[in-house]
Amino acid sequence: MNELTAKRNAVTELMRISPLADELAGLFAKAGHRLYLVGGSVRDALLGRLSADLDFTTDARPERILEIVRGWADGVWEAGIAFGTVGVTKRGSTLEITTFRADVYDRVSRNPEVTFGDSIEGDLRRRDFTVNAMAIDLSTKQFVDPHDGLDALRRKVLDTPATPEESFADDPLRMLRAARFVAQLGFEPAPRVVSAMTEMAGEIERITAERVQTEVSKLLLGRFPRHGLELMVDTGLAGHVLPEVAGMRLAIDEHHQHKDVYQHSLTVLEQAIALERRDDPDAGPDLVLRLAALLHDIGKPDTRRFEPGGGVSFHHHEVVGAKMARKRLRALKYPKQVIEDVGQLVFLHLRFHGYGKGEWTDSAVRRYVTDAGELLPRLHKLVRADCTTRNKRKAAALQRTYDELEERIARIQADEDLAKVRPDLDGNEIMKILGLPPGPMVGKAWKHLKELRLDRGPLDHDEAIAELRRWAEENGVAPPAL
Incomplete structure (x- = not known):
């Protein structure tokens, strides 16, 4: 697929959901702001698998985003507003709109000092991989691709906009995301990405177990989990995340x-x-x-x-x-x-x-x-x-x-x-036959009858009672006289 065809396919896929995207872009344009489809949504549009969940970025600040979408959206949530993200639902679609970001990381945790940016180019540079660093200007339907993400997508290569050392130092979870994208999309990591992952595998210790688990699960649920796991093991990342898997070698x-x-x-x-x-x-x-x-x-x-x-x-x-x-x-x-x-x-x-x-x-x-x-x-x-x-x-x-x-x-x-294998007598019958109150002995008798049921198959009622009485005698339980 050449670049022109890929772009045309992406625009065609975008037009499939254009009433929604165009409506939103129109609202932002009327308010004096630009709106871009961005990241994984653009990647998936190029791959012909765009979902109803879309990601947008804009020069509008979070408070301004809220002003623009209220009255238009079916629902709005502000859980991510501290990070510049406003969530919106509209006609069954879930939309996330985020202000341009130009974050600074402390490189001790993965938590950035949230800083809002002023350009789409600056926002794309801070993203994890070049295939996720493309945008579509919704007012012109033009591509913004400063890091050759389209070429990487065509070649099925996973690389970073900045150097991988810089990217992974900012957020070590990106190393696991690399393995996850290999598993989901069948891409090959660039040699420099593999080298950085190998050198920096220990940095994954900065990431919480919950976030690691999410990425591991997504990797395993991908189309090619073996490839993702092999990347983790070969780079040493698995030694920190799934050491038992690496140990099986x-x-x-x-x-x-x-x-x-x-x-x-x-x-x-x-x-x-x-x-x-x-x-x-x-x-x-x-x-x-x-x-x-x-x-x-x-x-x-x-x-x-x-x-x-x-x-x-x-x-x-x-x-x-x-x-x-x-x-x-x-x-x-x-x-x-x-x-x-x-x-x-x-x-x-x-x-x-x-x-x-x-x-x-x-x-x-x-x-x-x-x-x-x-x-x-x-x-x-x-x-x-x-x-x-x-x-x-x-x-x-x-x-x-x-x-x-x-x-x-x-x-x-x-x-x-x-x-539905159960004993041939239930707990109430056991208590009545043995004259027992509720307690541990009833549970032991129930378990014994279940073992008999597994060994011999169904017992008729009289046979089950006889076996229960036999067990009671062997265990010092004196049942009432018949």
Whole structure:
């Protein structure tokens, strides 16, 4: 695509939402101010994927912006006004309008001393990457591109308007954003960007865990997360953000002597992504599944043992890995449910390998389903993705075996509704039969009956009562006489 065609395409995409942009530009022009579509909105327009959420910049100061948009906007919010940003909603679109910025950073935190600028060129220079440092003057539909962002976009190169050392010193989060854009857009970082990231990786420690988590999640949810992760690991950034992932390069995978566990895990991530839409073609990216795929083997370095004869073992790496995954995700301030779900998937991912050629009893199948609970569809995908052998016959055999397990699960679920496995007697019946008040013994009896249910399948009512009385006698509980 040549430059003229790219600009024409961007203007065409802009005209798709022009009634809204033109209305807003007209309001600012009438008030004596310029308005520009800027940053990611211009980049996405050039890529043909402009969303309803648009970013604008203007020479108007924040208080003046408020005066201009009030009465026109459906809604206005001022949460970012200290940083020069006014938020607006209009006909289902979300617009952010920010005064030109010329910030100065203390280079200790990432918090700038907010300074308003007077030119679009000065505003664009302070932006993170050249592909985000383009603007469209809405009054003339002309491009403003002082840092050759259009050329970088065409070449799919990620570079900075200022030197990367200057840019990353101002805001180290931009290093993670570089990895995120690589994952989202499939771009290649310029050599000088990679060099600066490598030299300055430790500066990411200045950034709060919450902001780091946001960028890591966006990276993982991108189209090419492997590329973003490889950039983080190769530059040393992962050593500060996801050290367990970088640490997997030290462990040799016992099934794939030609790969380390790190490369195996990236392959599992890619294969899990390929399976995401297997059951639901309209499903979006699954953060929990992707985190579990990336982290499923992080326990291997800590459990690696060299066996006599040259073998390598990783006994109980799923147990150690689940603890490590939960600890890392807590450090990154992920929501509690995400932490628990990922930890449980890591804990369960190896259990299928005990299935052999179908030796599991129905009891073992029930436990597999019950322990997975609502995570079962994700566990199916994770286990299938974990097969990365290049031996086609072995891979096909593993997939057939898992097909058989899923078929057995479906049959038992149809007969017993495994999603709602509960004891054959509820708590009220247990208390009545044993003459117990509410308390811990009722819970222990309930748990015992559930274990029987998993082992033997449904019990009829009389059999369940007999088993409960047998348990009571063995545990010193004297039930009322029949």
